[in-house]
Amino acid sequence: MVKASVNNSHTRDKIFKAATQVFEEKGFAGARMQEIADRAGINKALLHYYFRTKDQLFMAVFQVLLRKMFEKITAIFQADLSFREKIKLFLDQHIDFLIKNPNLPMFLLNEMSVNPAVNDGVRERLNYGGLRDLIYEKHAKELKGYGIRKSDMPQLMITIISMSIFPFAAREMIAVMMPQMHDNRKFNAFMEERKGFAADFIFSALKHRKK
Amino acid sequence: MVKASVNNSHTRDKIFKAATQVFEEKGFAGARMQEIADRAGINKALLHYYFRTKDQLFMAVFQVLLRKMFEKITAIFQADLSFREKIKLFLDQHIDFLIKNPNLPMFLLNEMSVNPAVNDGVRERLNYGGLRDLIYEKHAKELKGYGIRKSDMPQLMITIISMSIFPFAAREMIAVMMPQMHDNRKFNAFMEERKGFAADFIFSALKHRKK
DNA sequence: ATTCAGATTAACCAACTGGTCAAAATTAAA
DNA sequence: TTTAATTTTGACCAGTTGGTTAATCTGAAT
Structure with a gap:
């Protein structure tokens, strides 16, 4: 061999x-x-x-996981779908992904926060400006119809992303308030339910938005 | 003396x-x-x-900070206001609070997640069931008008809370995507703007919600 | 069978870390 | 001023932790 x-x-x-x-x-x-x-x-x-060294091993792991997460987030928004369809698809797929990787959000967010130096290596690769422009231009009509200006995009994108990520990052805090959430199956069911809830919530908000 | x-x-x-x-x-x-x-x-x-010991010192700090955070969250929902007014007030006050304590969300969420034992001491004190019932019964009419059933409350509450907490917890990730957010003043301005954005977003979603 | 580079291990080390202790300094009361 | 309790300190200790080293093992090529 x-x-x-x-x-x-x-x-x-x-x-x-x-x-x-x-x-x-x-x-x-x-x-x-x-x-x-x-x-x-x-x-x-x-x-x-x-x-x-520990640092080298860590950076190897961290970079792979960070890329894994961002790929999941950005890939869908590149597709050739309406903005509405993208949101639905994003929530479905991202929540599925996070159910399989429930510790990922807290790990990434915390390490980036405690030691911002870890971001230096990936900063160039994760270009949001490009993504935002791409999204906004691709869906200009649809978004303008919802009263979303380009300057609103950061608020909107963060709101959408937090819909899937936050419950995983805050799982223990949620479980303190709602003890049944300690049960994996119940928490996962909650997240399955969230796919629909979040999609409806976002669509309704957009349709009815103050302009 | x-x-x-x-x-x-x-x-x-x-x-x-x-x-x-x-x-x-x-x-x-x-x-x-x-x-x-x-x-x-x-x-x-x-x-x-x-x-x-380090553990004792940590628990003393942790408990004070956790209570500080929860008091801010729950206090407003006890007040005698309409649900709509409460949401607006919550976002205003909670974001103000977090601008003064920007590291608090990540600290609490991470420690709870990495070492769930820290929650044992506070579990009784932070009774969500009571709060949820209180809120739902106090605002039954208003919420039913929005098509929110009691079983939807967890989804709704987590969505509202994430509006203020998530951007702080995810600040470094946000800053990787949008470098200008490294600047404290710009980030705080973003959060000031978010008070209005989030309130509008939530109201619109509720008003127009699928039932 | 021998060779030899790469893979694996046991033993070891220096620096760090949480924690202790006995002595010294400070303070308020007698 | 003396006394006694509390507060503060420098020196020290044992266990842990990341990392090293020299020796051993493995397996494919000669």
Whole structure:
């Protein structure tokens, strides 16, 4: 068999998955290299053999996860659909995605907030200005019909995104107020219900908006 | 002069303020007792003299901040106003509050998420069921007119709360997409603008809602 | 079978971190 | 001024943590 070049990609993958788990659960400061090694079923020295430092390992994981999240958010808005259809599709797909990755929002938001330096590497790649212009120009008529000016786009986009992300980020706070939300199935059902609720809410708001 | 009883309350206060700062900035795992002592202008031993352990100090800070946040959220909904007026008042006051405490949302949400044990102490105090019933019964007519059933209340309340909290929690992510948001004044202006945007958005959605 | 680069490990280390302790300083009362 | 309690400090300690090193193992090519 041919060797997978430098580094055994199987081991590298085990490490990456373990690191993703631990960082997502505990955050950078709370994560322990020993625990990552344990979960990957390897020695701590081997961990450092594949990823020299904790920072390097973290950045590798962080960048992959951040891109994963942003791709999900932006991909839909590139499609050739009406704005209304896009919102519906976005909520459906993004909530599905987050049900499978429930810790992702809090992990990303917190790490970006606690250590803003992590954003330096990705800033160029995540160009919102382009997306906003694209969206606004593509849907100029529809949006103007709703009384949305270009300058309203940031408020609108953040409102839409928060509809799916916020409940996951705030899940524990929600569970404190509504104990039944500790049950995974009930929380997921709540998010399934939210697909429709949020879509209706947004459409109604847009249609009826003060101009 | 009379002694302030056991413990010098001035020193205690300095410690508490320093701890609040450091915990808010770095989170529990990232905070260092040495840094808290430094910022309070005291010795690390004295820190442990006032608060025996890091956990105790953290819980003291956490509980105060959590209560501060919840009081702001719930107080307004107890008042004797129409639901519509309450939403407007809530957005105005809560956004004002968060502009003065911009790190609070991320701190609370993250700590609750990373270490759910912190919630045990406050669970009883933060009874949402009571609040929800109170609100729904107080505004039954108005809400039914909007097509909101009692079972819709969780979705609605979370949507309203996220309008003010989410942009603060997601500030760094927002700033990655819209670099001008790094500027405090521009971000605060954005949140001032949001008071009106969110209120209009919610009212319009309610008025025009599918039933 | 030998070789040799790459993969894996056990043992180790220096720096950091939360926490302790005994002594010193401060304060208010006697 | 003396006394006794409280407050503050410098020095110290044990456990943890990220990271290193030298030795060993593995497996494919010679």
